[in-house]
Amino acid sequence: MPIGTTWRGGRTGKTRASTDPYRGDTLAELDQAGEDDLTEAYDTATAAQRDWASAPPLVRADVMRRAADVMTDRKDEITGWLVRETGGTLAKAELEWNLVRSVMWEAASMPHHVEGRIMPSDIPSKESRVYREPVGVVAVISPWNFPMQLSNRSVAPALAVGNAVVLKPAGDTPVTGGLLLARIFEEAGLPPGLLSVVVGSGSDIGDAIVEHPAPRVVSFTGSTPVGKGIAQKAGLKKLALELGGNGPLIVLADADLDLAVSAAVFGSFFHQGQICMIANRIIVEASVHDEFLQRFVDRVKALTVGDPSDPATQLGPVINASQLEGIQDKLKRAQDEGAQVLAGGEPFGPTGLCLPPHVLSAGNDVATAREEVFGPVITVIRADNEEDALRIANDTEYGLSSAVFSRDVGRAARFARRIQAGMTHINDSPVNDDANTAFGGVKGSGIGRFGGQWAIDEFTTDHWISVQHEPREYAI
Numbered sequence: 001m002p003i004g005t006t007w008r009g010g011r012t013g014k015t016r017a018s019t020d021p022y023r024g025d026t027l028a029e030l031d032q033a034g035e036d037d038l039t040e041a042y043d044t045a046t047a048a049q050r051d052w053a054s055a056p057p058l059v060r061a062d063v064m065r066r067a068a069d070v071m072t073d074r075k076d077e078i079t080g081w082l083v084r085e086t087g088g089t090l091a092k093a094e095l096e097w098n099l100v101r102s103v104m105w106e107a108a109s110m111p112h113h114v115e116g117r118i119m120p121s122d123i124p125s126k127e128s129r130v131y132r133e134p135v136g137v138v139a140v141i142s143p144w145n146f147p148m149q150l151s152n153r154s155v156a157p158a159l160a161v162g163n164a165v166v167l168k169p170a171g172d173t174p175v176t177g178g179l180l181l182a183r184i185f186e187e188a189g190l191p192p193g194l195l196s197v198v199v200g201s202g203s204d205i206g207d208a209i210v211e212h213p214a215p216r217v218v219s220f221t222g223s224t225p226v227g228k229g230i231a232q233k234a235g236l237k238k239l240a241l242e243l244g245g246n247g248p249l250i251v252l253a254d255a256d257l258d259l260a261v262s263a264a265v266f267g268s269f270f271h272q273g274q275i276c277m278i279a280n281r282i283i284v285e286a287s288v289h290d291e292f293l294q295r296f297v298d299r300v301k302a303l304t305v306g307d308p309s310d311p312a313t314q315l316g317p318v319i320n321a322s323q324l325e326g327i328q329d330k331l332k333r334a335q336d337e338g339a340q341v342l343a344g345g346e347p348f349g350p351t352g353l354c355l356p357p358h359v360l361s362a363g364n365d366v367a368t369a370r371e372e373v374f375g376p377v378i379t380v381i382r383a384d385n386e387e388d389a390l391r392i393a394n395d396t397e398y399g400l401s402s403a404v405f406s407r408d409v410g411r412a413a414r415f416a417r418r419i420q421a422g423m424t425h426i427n428d429s430p431v432n433d434d435a436n437t438a439f440g441g442v443k444g445s446g447i448g449r450f451g452g453q454w455a456i457d458e459f460t461t462d463h464w465i466s467v468q469h470e471p472r473e474y475a476i
Contacts, residue, residue, distance in 0.1 A: 001030065001174075001199050002182045003037050004044035005192040010037050012204055018174055021087035021317045022308055024351045028175055033200035035208050038166070041196035042214035045137045045164035048193030053134050053162035057111030060160050064108035066188035067156070071101040078148075078180065085176045086147060087317040087353070089308045092271045099149045100181075107156035110456055114161055125470035131463045134162035135238070138459060139215035141230075143222045144170035144319055145274040145374075147177030153439075154219040154240070155181065155195065157455035163217075164194045168209050172319055174199040210234050217459060221276070224372075224398070224444045240448030240458050242276065242440060244372045245400030247430045248393035249279040252386060252415070253287045255405035259427060261295045267403065267429035268378040269303065269357050272315050274323075277401035277423070277431050277439075281369050282380045283389045289382045293342070293361065296380065300343045300357050307349075317353035318375055324353055327375035333367035334360055339379065364392045372398065386415065394420045400441035401430040421445075 001007065009031030018028045052060070071078065075097060082093035119128035138158040142151040151167055158165050169177025178197035185195055198205060210218055210233045217238045220230050224244040231239060249267055251260045267279040284292050308316030318324050324347060335341060345356030357376040360368055369379040383389035393402065402421040406412040409426060416424040422441035425432060432439070440449040448458055 001033065001179060001197045002186070003033065003196050003198065004040045010034060010198070010200055012037075012200065014201070014204075016171060016199075016201070018085055018172070020084045021319050021351060021353050022349060025084075027085055030174055030199050032204065033198040034204045037200070038198050038205050038208050038212065041166045041198055042137065042212055044193040045166055045196060046214055048191060049134070049136055049162070049164035052159075052164065052191060052194055055162075057114075060111045060162065061108045063185070063188050063190050064104050064156060064160050067184050067190075068101050068104040068108070070184045070187050071097065071104065074184070081176050081180055082148065083308050085173050086144065087308055087319060088271050089313050089316050090311055091314075092308075096146055096149050099146075100152045103149070103153050103156050106452070107160040110157055110160040111162075113453070114456060114460060119464075121466070123468075123472065125468065125472070127467045127469065129465045129467065131465060132460045133463050135216040135459055135461050136163060137214045138163045138165050138217045138219060139209050139212075140165055140167045141209065141218070141220045141222065142167065142169050142177050144172040144177065145271065145276075147173035148181060150221045151177050151181055153450050153455075158217075158219070158459045159185070159190065159194060161456055161459050163459055166196045166198060166209065166215065168198050168200070168205065171199070171201065207233055210237075216461075219450075219458070224446075227446060238458070240450065241446035242400070242448070242450060243444060243446040244398055245276045245278070245441065245445055246280045246370075246372050246396040246398040247278060247401045247403070247421075248396075248419070249282045249402070249430055250383075250389050250393055250404045250415070251282065251284040251288065251292055252389070252404065252406040252412070253285040254407045254411075255288065256407055256427070257288060257292055257295060260405040261292065261299055263403070263405070263427075263429045264296055264378075265299050265303070267431050269300070269315060269376050270431055272318050272355070273376045273378070274319065274374055275431055276445075278374075279378060279403065279430050280373060281364070281392075282378060283383050283392050284380065285383050285385060285389060289380075293380055297342050297359050300359050303357055305354050305356050315354070315357060315376055317349055317351060318355055319353075321353065323375065324355060327355065327373060327377060330367045330371055330373055331358060331360075331377060334362060334369070334379070337366040338362060339366045339368065364395055370396065390415065390418055397444040398441070399443035400445035401425070401432065403428060403430040422449075
């Protein structure tokens with residue numbers, strides 16, 4: 001892994017293998033990093049960042065453009081790794097590759113969009129200037145579900161506006177979440193020391209990467225409980241946290257059911273439902289509930305589950321045995337609480353991690369509806385009317401992504417504005433595949449925004465400098 005200015009193994013004496021969740025093959029075995037490795041990464045980043053911040057914007061922009069070119073040249077290699085290490089289908093790998101490359105292109109514009117301003121002053125002959133400057137060092141902690149994209153959406157903008165980055169990818173996806181990305185930026189000409197990747201266990205470096213004094217911003221994507229822990233440990237650092245979700249997809253009575261069913265299948269089961277923005281609940285007005293449910297179940301039962309490297313496969317394996325156990329536990333509890341299973345099946349495949357898509361009919365109080373499942377499970381809920389649908393949608397601790405379907409866009413927009421979420425999509429899936437979007441949530445789904453101008457704001461800070469042009473008198 002790149003630690004400081006060299007590629008080497010970590011020094012804890014511990015190793016961990018990255019495995020293919022479908023076949024069980026070992027893809028890589030890494031010597032894990034510890035606190036000494038982390039300190040070296042932070043010290044090197046702090047020193048390297050000064051020259052990088054003073055480099056002309058064009059220099060930083062060129063690195064981002066060349067990184068996007070490397071993505072294009074190495075597409076097959078990159079998508080192959082994404083399929084093997086994450087268990088995602090070829091379609092998911094293609095989407096992630098495109099998102100990563102798009103973020104790099106967008107980041108190439110950012111060095112020229114860091115703007116200062118002149119502020120008025122009530123003191124004669126005084127000028128107040130506000131300079132927008134990089135924060136310095138950024139810590140990025142990324143998850144395993146969209147590892148390359150959810151690392152890069154912070155790494156690329158942070159580097160582009162003049163920061164150095166220390167990245168901790170998830171243990172299940174160290175290559176796609178960190179090492180491959182570091183190689184790409186290295187090939188693109190990023191100076192050594194500006195991007196370190198520390199692959200290590202949470203018990204060894206999880207607290208230290210947040211508590212260390214070097215980073216001024218901590219960017220984290222992951223579960224709400226871990227995000228709350230980071231907020232408690234980070235001290236006086238700026239936080240960008242995208243946490244858990246319990247996305248509602250609402251189908252109003254006047255919706256185009258063909259469109260709603262198609263979007264709901266994609267929005268519930270893409271990448272085996274292992275996406276924070278995925279639909280966790282489908283809420284349908286009573287007058288169209290039965291028709292929607294029948295069409296939806298028929299479509300779900302026709303989905304192909306299996307080898308993610310097969311172009312015909314629509315759902316691959318879940319990431320690991322622990323994740324599968326958690327999903328099955330929620331399914332059992334939901335059934336004990338009265339949920340009816342309308343589609344499902346038992347796990348299968350070489351590693352036993354391919355779980356067929358499950359559709360449950362229930363209320364909002366069963367485990368699969370009130371908790372984030374993060375797997376191929378969806379709960380369909382009947383709502384009495386529009387107001388009841390809104391009540392159910394907002395009856396959750398989360399507020400990340402959501403969707404509403406109606407032929408009346410004005411009605412849908414009025415409804416959308418009352419949903420407690422950071423993102424709402426009208427007549428579209430809650431899984432937003434637009435790289436040009438500001439992602440983020442409210443309530444238990446986090447703070448901060450990722451993407452576009454919001455990314456520039458997250459990774460820079462104002463420095464107010466006043467200039468007194470003529471002598472003035474001071475009264476004590």
